[in-house]
Amino acid sequence: MQTVYANTKEKMEKTLNALANEFASLRAGRASANILDKVVVDYYGVPTPINQMAAISVAEARILTIQPWDVSTLPAIEKAIQQSDIGINPQNDGKIIRLTFPPLTEDKRKELAKNVGKTAENGKVAIRSIRRDSMEKLKTMKKNSEITEDDLKDGENELQKITDSYIKQIDEMSAKKEKEIMEI
Numbered sequence: 745m746q747t748v749y750a751n752t753k754e755k756m757e758k759t760l761n762a763l764a765n766e767f768a769s770l771r772a773g774r775a776s777a778n779i780l781d782k783v784v785v786d787y788y789g790v791p792t793p794i795n796q797m798a799a800i801s802v803a804e805a806r807i808l809t810i811q812p813w814d815v816s817t818l819p820a821i822e823k824a825i826q827q828s829d830i831g832i833n834p835q836n837d838g839k840i841i842r843l844t845f846p847p848l849t850e851d852k853r854k855e856l857a858k859n860v861g862k863t864a865e866n867g868k869v870a871i872r873s874i875r876r877d878s879m880e881k882l883k884t885m886k887k888n889s890e891i892t893e894d895d896l897k898d899g900e901n902e903l904q905k906i907t908d909s910y911i912k913q914i915d916e917m918s919a920k921k922e923k924e925i926m927e928i
Contacts, residue, residue, distance in 0.1 A: 745882070745891060745899050752878040752903060756871055756910045763867040763914060767921045770856060770863075775808040775845050777801070785824040787817060794821060803842070810834075810841040848925075857922045864918035868911055875907040 768778040777800040784791040794800065798812040798821065812818055818836055825834045825843070835842045848856070882899045885891045891899070 745885070745895065745902075748878050748881050748885075748899065749902060749906065752874060752906055755874045756906065759867060759870045759874065760910060760913060760917075763863065764917060766863050767860065767917060770860065770921065770925075775802045775804070775806055775843070777808065779808075779830055780810075780825075783824050783828045783830070785817065785820050787820065794824070797821065806845040806847070808843040808845070810843070811839070812841075815839065853925050856925045860918055860921045860925065864914050867914045871907060871910050871914065875903055878903050 765778075765781070768776070769781050777795070780794045780800060783794050785794060785797060786792075787797060794810060797814070797817055798810045800808065800810050803809045810821060812821060815838075818838070818841065822834045822836050822841055825832070825841070830843075832843045832845060835844065879900060882891070882896055882903070886893065886896045
């Protein structure tokens with residue numbers, strides 16, 4: 745049964761990490777290098793993340809600078825940013841690309857907060873799905889007489905405790921991100 749718990753925790757941890765990355769890439773009105781994590785550039789025919797081609801830094805609270813190691817890639821990086829869904833127009837001065845994040849309107853903040861809630865709910869669904877799969881493994885073990893009825897009940901209680909702790913972490917992450925969005 746310990747292997748079932750360990751596998752469950754491992755899968756739930758991966759879900760939590762994926763959710764954290766998703767929250768980090770949400771634009772909250774502040775400049776953050778994480779927003780470019782999903783943007784890839786066609787670099788000599790190979791899709792390459794921007795952070796592997798350039799130094800990305802936060803110049804000011806609302807300005808992100810991208811300084812490629814190979815200046816000839818500036819147009820390709822600029823094009824990739826324009827085609828992405830981040831909604832910010834890059835400014836190219838021939839050496840550096842600057843992304844200026846506009847302040848968020850109240851409506852946009854509410855929309856982003858709603859998206860955070862939806863993303864968090866999707867994370868909770870994934871966690872519950874992992875719990876359901878683990879419960880099925882325990883029931884199969886009981887059916888195969890590997891564990892007793894009492895072990896099954898204890899196992900179900902333990903899986904529920906594990907699930908509750910991860911759901912709580914998702915709620916905390918979601919509340920923190922919503923607060924961050926609404927405070928700007």
